[in-house]
Amino acid sequence: MIDFADDAQDLIAGYRRFRARRYREARDLFRTLRDGQRPATMIIACADSRADPSMIFDSAPGELFVVRNVAALVPPFEETGGWHGISAAVEFAVTQLMVKQVVVMGHGGCGGIAASLAAAADRPVGRFIAPWVEIAADARDAVLADSTIPREDWQEAVEHGAVGQSLKNLMTFPFVQAAVESGELNMDGAWFSIGKGELHWRNPETGSFSVVAAEDTQADQDNKI
Ligand SMILES: [Zn+2]
Secondary structure (H helix, E strand, C coil): CCCCCCCHHHHHHHHHHHHHCHHHHHHHHHHHHCCCCCCCEEEEEECCCCCCHHHHCCCCCCCEEEEEEHHHCCCCCCCCCCCCHHHHHHHHHHHHCCCCEEEEEEECCCHHHHHHHHHHCCCCCCCCHHHHHHHHHHHHHHHHCCCCCCHHHHHHHHHHHHHHHHHHHHCCCHHHHHHHHCCCCEEEEEEEECCCCEEEEECCCCCCEEECCCCCHHHHHHHHC
């Protein structure tokens, strides 16, 4: 099943498949997009190779402004200097592209969230990973403090909680808060089950997640009418 091994030839072969199929189909679209992008949606997702937003949402070029990092985390607004890659992307999406929605999407079996749990057990992972996943520390600690959540559910509960934490952190950016309060920007959370290929959507009131129907039965009925 491994199409991409350690050889650049695998990438070149993939590029040629792209040129022969998807690019050929979307050639006019790429030409139209040459002078600029106007995506209405920003997705913040994990870098994990198994949870690719453009595949899950079946999007075309120009439709999704995607930022991926370890565990799909957004840090809080900071005024200190530093290499604020995610903050720069959020700023660009909200103030320049003026996206209409931001979706933070976590996923099952997230290694970054596992690293956060390992850190809580005094087994920090990585010189850069360990401090990065501390962004999810409050969400993780809330799960660990909740005796109703069994140990085998910790990982998924923290994956869900971390999405909520990132949404909360997004609101600490003044331009995000202003756009949300004026009704120009919506924010949502999602979580993808890799094993089942299922998308789960976050309820903004309760913070709980529920599975999204894989087929739009309403649209089917509408089509019949
Ligand atoms: Zn992940």
